[in-house]
Amino acid sequence: MLQAQIFIDLEETIGDQSLEDYIMQFLAEHHILGATSFRGHSGFGKNHRIKRPSELFSFDEPPAMILFIDEEEKVRHVVGLLRKHMKGGFITVHPIEKL
Numbered sequence: 427m428l429q430a431q432i433f434i435d436l437e438e439t440i441g442d443q444s445l446e447d448y449i450m451q452f453l454a455e456h457h458i459l460g461a462t463s464f465r466g467h468s469g470f471g472k473n474h475r476i477k478r479p480s481e482l483f484s485f486d487e488p489p490a491m492i493l494f495i496d497e498e499e500k501v502r503h504v505v506g507l508l509r510k511h512m513k514g515g516f517i518t519v520h521p522i523e524k525l
Contacts, residue, residue: 427524428501430494432508433516435487436465440511449492449508456504461494495522 438445446463453461469489494501498521505517 427495427522428498428519429522430501430505430517430519432492432494433469433518434490434492434512434514436490437487438514445512445515446490446492448511452508452511453492453494453504456500456507458494458500458504459496461492464491464493466490 432449434445434449436444436446440448443451450461450463466489494504496504501519505519509517
């Protein structure tokens with residue numbers, strides 16, 4: 427089994443749909459075993475500027491992570507397909523043991 431983590435900004439879009447909704451729908455349509463979306467309290471990317479969207483008067487984009495799991499071949503296939511549609515974001519994969 428493989429776990430993938432996709433790191434995005436919640437304000438990113440694909441067309442008129444949020445990137446988060448697009449990814450979750452994409453994973454459901456590809457019959458991924460399970461997926462969960464998490465909203466971050468703070469975070470930073472390659473520019474190392476810490477974003478804190480929860481602070482008063484902050485205009486920072488909220489960070490988010492979508493985690494999903496399935497068999498290794500399926501995860502790698504879906505990640506490859508997603509990469510064709512996503513401009514930004516950061517994807518990692520990790521082997522996991524199902525107990």
